[in-house]
Amino acid sequence: MTAARCPVSHTFDAMGDDYFRDPALAFANVRDEMPTFFYPYLNAWVVTAKADCEYVLSDWKKFSSGDKGASIEVPEQFQHIVPQELIAKILVGSDPTGHTLSRSVAGRAFVKPRMDALQPVIEERAHRILDSFAAEGSTNLMEAYCLELTTQTFMALAGLDHEAEPMMRQLRDDQFAILASALEPMEEPRRSEVWGRYAAAQTYLRGIVHERIENPGDDLISEMAGVRDREGAMVLSPEQIAVHVGEFSGAATDTTAQAMANAVLFLTANPEALEAAMADPQLWPRVFDETVRRRPSGTATRWAKEDVILGGAEIKKGDVVWLGLASANTDASYYERPFDFDIHRADVGDHLAFSKGRHTCLGQPLARVQGATGLKVLFERLPSLRADADTPLDFVQMALLPIRRTLPVHWDVTDAARARELI
Template sequence: MANPSAEELSHSARTQWELFQIRMFYQLAAFRKEPLAELIVRRPQRAPYPLYERIRSQGELVHSTLGPVAISASHGFVAQALRAPELGVAEPPARRSGLVRPIEDSFLMRNRPDHPRLRRLVTPWFTAKALQQRRESLLKLAHQRIDELAGQPSFDVVQDYAVPLAVRVICELTGLPVGEDWRRLAALGDILPLSTTAGLPSTRNQRRLDAGWANLNAYLDTAIAQKSQAPEGSLLASLVERSQDPEQLGRHDLLATLGVLLIAGFETSVGLIGHVTARFLDQPDLRRAAVADRSVLTEVLEETLRYEPPVQFTARRVNQDCEVAGHRLQAGVELFLLLGGANRDPQVFENPNAFQLFRANSKAHLAFSAGEHYCIGAGLARLETEVGLQALFERLPELRRAGRARWQPTQNIRAYRRLPVRG
C-alpha cells in the first residue's frame, strides 16, 4: 500500500481537528443540560433512563436549541409519530453504484414507494406462520451450539452462544451460506452499533465501518455468484431470481436488502438473549418458572422488551407541515423518538422503572417501533430468544455469572457485549 501523500495527511489532520471541535461543542452544550447534546455525548455504559425522565419532565416534545430538532420520551407522542403518514425516515442521497451500506441503502432508510415495494419481497419469510414452521430447526441449532460448548468451564453467553446462534439462524432463514465461518459474519455485527450511534464516529471507527461494509459486500457478492448452492425456495434464491430483471431489483438494492437482514437480523436477538439471561442469572426462581412454563417465558420477553429494549431510539423527519398528538410540526424538523423513554412513560405503564411480570398492557411497548417501519424481524427475535433460552437453561440449569458484564459501547444499541458465565 502506498504511503499517504502530504495532502492526504493534511486533510486527515484537518478532519480530526474538526471532529475534536464538534465534540467539544457538544460536550459544552451537554454540560448546560441541552437534551440533544446529552444524548450524543452520553456514556453508553450508564443507563439512559434518568436522562429520558429528565427530558420527559420538560414536556411531551422538547425542542433542541442546536437546530431544527425535537426530542420526545413520551409514549403518546412517540407512538403517534411512528404512525404519522406525514413523517418518514431521513433518506440519504440515492446511490446506485459503489460500496453498498445496507443500513443506509436498504428499505430500512427508504420511504414510499420504495420502502413497501422492497419490504414486500422479504415479508413472506418473516410471517408468524413461516417462523413457527422453523421452531424445530431453531431448537436444533441451539442444541448444536450448546454441544459445541460442552466441556468448557466457562463461556460468554453473548459472544460464544447468542452471536453464533443468531448468525446461523438468520443464514438458515435467508439461505445465505455460513458453514463453519460464522466468526467472519459475527464480526460484521459490530457494524450496526457503530453505524447507528447518536454521536460522531471517530476516524478510527469510520475506518472500521468502511472495512466492515467492504467485507460484507464481498461476502454477499460471493453468495450471489454461488446462487445455485442456495436452498430451493430460500429468500436468497427468490431475490437473486428477481434481480435478473433490474427493473424489479437492481444489484444495489439486492445487496442492501440481504445485508440489512443479515446485520440487523441478529443484533436484536443477541441483545434480547443477553438481557433475559442476565435477569435469569440474578433471579433463579424466575428462571425456573420460565423454563417450566412457556407462558411465563413469553411474559418475561415482553417485559424485557419494555424495560430494556435493545434499540433505544429512532429518528423521523417531518416531510410536510402537520400536527402530531396536538403539536404543530414544520416540514424539515428532525425528531428523535426515544423508544426506551416511551417504554417507561408513567402515563402508560404503572411503576415503569420496575420489572413487573403480567402487566395488563405489557405489549404496548415500542421496542420494535410501529407503523410502516415496524421491525420486520420482531417475530424472529421473539422466537429465537424463546427457543435459545429454553435450550440453554434446560441443558445448563446451574449457570451463574463468571465475571463482569460489559455493555456495547454505543448509545443506541443497549445490549451486553460480554456476559461471562460458568456452569
C-alpha cells in the same frame, strides 16, 4: 441556542454509564420535566412520551425515514461500489413507495408460519452450542451463546456457507456503524476501514445473489431474487438485495442476541420470574416480550417534514427526531409499575420495541421464536446460570445503538450432566 432548540437537558447523556446501564431510567430522569428536549450531541430532538412516539411512528408523511438513507454519506473512494442512491434504499432509511416495494419482497422470508417452523431447528442448534461449553462453569454468554445462536440461524436462513461467517459477523458491526453515521459521523481512519469492509462484503453478496438467480434454493436470498414483476423482471436488483442482506446481518442477529443477554440480567435480578418460567415453559415468550419492553434492542429516528409541536417543544421542518423507545415502553401513563420486570402483566406485548407503522420490524416473528427458544433451552440445560455480580459496561460506544459486547455468567457444572441425561 435559538428558541427553536429549547428545551435542552443538561443532565441526559446517551454516552454515559447511566444510559448504558439502563436507558429507560436515564430517560425517566428527564421525561416528566421535559417530554421532548433537544440533545446537542446528536443535533436531534429526543421524544420520550409513548403517545408522541406512536404519533411519529404512525405518520410517515410528517416524519420521514427517507432522510436517514440520504444522510449516510458514502466516501467518494467507495461510491463506484456503493453509489449514494443505493445506500439510500436501505429499508430503515426509506419511505414509500420504494420502502413498500422492498419490504413486500423481503417480508416473504420472515412470515410467521415459516419462522414458527424453525423452532425445533433453533432448539437443536441451541443444544449443540451449549454442548461446546456447558462443562466450563462460566463464559461470556454474549459471544459464546447469544450471538452464536442468532448468527448460525441467520447463516442458515440466508443459505450462506460457513466460510462466509467471519465476514458476516464483521458486516453486522459495520452495518450498525454505517446506520449510526447518519447522526454520529465516523472519524478517519475508522471511516475508511468500515466502508472498505462494507464494500467488499457487498461485492461478495452480489455474487451470491447472482448464483441464486441461476440456482435458487429455499433461503432468504433466493426468495428475494425470485420475485418478478408482470414482465418477468426482478423486482429488486442484485445490488439492492445485497444491501438488504447486509441490513439483516445485524437486525436478525445482534438485536435478538442483545435481548437474550438482557433477559439473563433481568432474570438474575428477578429470581421469581425465572422460577415461574422454568416451571411453565409457556411463559418464555412472555419473558422475551417483557425484556424488550423494559429494554428495547433498537431505536428509531425520523426527520420532520413540517413544523410540529411535540411534548411542548417546537420542532422545525428538517429537524431530526430521536424516539426514546425505552422511555415510551416505561411511560407510567400507559404501564402500571413500568420499571418492574413482570412477565405476568396483561399487556406484556403492548410495546414499541419492534417499532410501529410501516417500519414495524420485519424480523419480529423470528426474534420472538428465537429469543424465547434460546432462553428456554439455556435455563433447561443450565438452571443455575446467573449473570456475574459485577457485569461490566462493555458496549460499543454509539448513542443510537448501545450494543453490549460481554455478559459474564456462571453456573454449577453439575447442571450440564444432569440436564443432558434428560434430553
